[in-house]
Amino acid sequence: xxxxxxxxxDLLIQIIKQLTLYEDLSAFGLVCTSWLSVAVMEQLRFISKxxxxxxxxxxxxxxxRQGFYSFLKNMTHQVMLLEAEGKCFSSRGWILTLSKxxxxxxxxxxxxxxxxxxxxxxxxxxxxxRGHPIRFIKTYPNLPILHGESEEEDVLPILHANNNTxxxxxxxxxxxxxxxx
Amino acid sequence: xxxLGQAKRIIFLKTADGQLFEVDEPVxxxxxxxxxxxxxxxDAADDTVVxxxxxxxxxxxxxxxxxxxxxxxxxxxxxxxxxxxxxxxEYIKEKSNEQLKELILAANYLNIxxxxxxLTETIANRLKNKSVEYVRAFFxxxxxxxxxxxxxxxxxxxxxxxxxxxx
Numbered sequence: 001x002x003x004x005x006x007x008x009x010d011l012l013i014q015i016i017k018q019l020t021l022y023e024d025l026s027a028f029g030l031v032c033t034s035w036l037s038v039a040v041m042e043q044l045r046f047i048s049k050x051x052x053x054x055x056x057x058x059x060x061x062x063x064x065r066q067g068f069y070s071f072l073k074n075m076t077h078q079v080m081l082l083e084a085e086g087k088c089f090s091s092r093g094w095i096l097t098l099s100k101x102x103x104x105x106x107x108x109x110x111x112x113x114x115x116x117x118x119x120x121x122x123x124x125x126x127x128x129x130r131g132h133p134i135r136f137i138k139t140y141p142n143l144p145i146l147h148g149e150s151e152e153e154d155v156l157p158i159l160h161a162n163n164n165t166x167x168x169x170x171x172x173x174x175x176x177x178x179x180x181x
Numbered sequence: 182x183x184x185l186g187q188a189k190r191i192i193f194l195k196t197a198d199g200q201l202f203e204v205d206e207p208v209x210x211x212x213x214x215x216x217x218x219x220x221x222x223x224d225a226a227d228d229t230v231v232x233x234x235x236x237x238x239x240x241x242x243x244x245x246x247x248x249x250x251x252x253x254x255x256x257x258x259x260x261x262x263x264x265x266x267x268x269x270x271e272y273i274k275e276k277s278n279e280q281l282k283e284l285i286l287a288a289n290y291l292n293i294x295x296x297x298x299x300l301t302e303t304i305a306n307r308l309k310n311k312s313v314e315y316v317r318a319f320f321x322x323x324x325x326x327x328x329x330x331x332x333x334x335x336x337x338x339x340x341x342x343x344x345x346x347x348x
Contacts, residue, residue, distance in 0.1 A: 017305075027312060
């Protein structure tokens, strides 16, 4: 039925908003070229609302192959993540990667989108956290960490493990500033 | 628009296939397109027939049924309650994918927000965990990717297509 092709973009976006799995968005984008452009446009907003996945410990310490476990589908996906060197943390479905000298990048494991953040040594939150992030990374090398939720679109809360407990870093990182800066 | 104390006003709607519908004013005013028709033609006669050239009788009857129930729910203060969910579930249960498509296209044309929200949610639920082929067949959309393009996009999302339902 040709009428579906004329479905206005808003309606397609409304349908996308009601989907819950990233896999469903992928299927949606593969339908035809015009739907792909809508899916790509909506991707960023979509992935910020996804149900968390578990990051599994790599089988070998040197591998780039990372396992992700989906609660909703009860299955594990393996993704090659060449971009994520060393240890990573997770926030709202994004992987926070760290590389020397403390460059932080948010990487989405499935869409491969990347957002560069401020150099972490400049963030007060890490100073007030006492001790260096590197110690934290070494102490909890294989701990799966889930993302947090934020009411505000542009603010990114980071859940982290610290002294055997989980908690929020006091200062949220302002995504908007970081993206513009 | 009817004024307080006035007798219940009936709105006449004519579908693309020539059927005339008589609809209670509060129900017809759920259709944004009908509402703006009367807003723009304030002195329209009471027996004015509003033509709906993009809607046929079958989906319109379904839409009137839905809106009538929801107008009543709101009047009874039942909006958002279990009663409404039960009605919605029953309403959609018997609808085929084809009917669902007719409904959403008509509701989109008539611009009925509440019903559109409900229908997009229903469609999204029917598309969950389905293959690309299923989604294409559902919407009747032709694949316009070149084999190379499709291969490239598929490769990118390879992992996402494990374990989906093929039907």
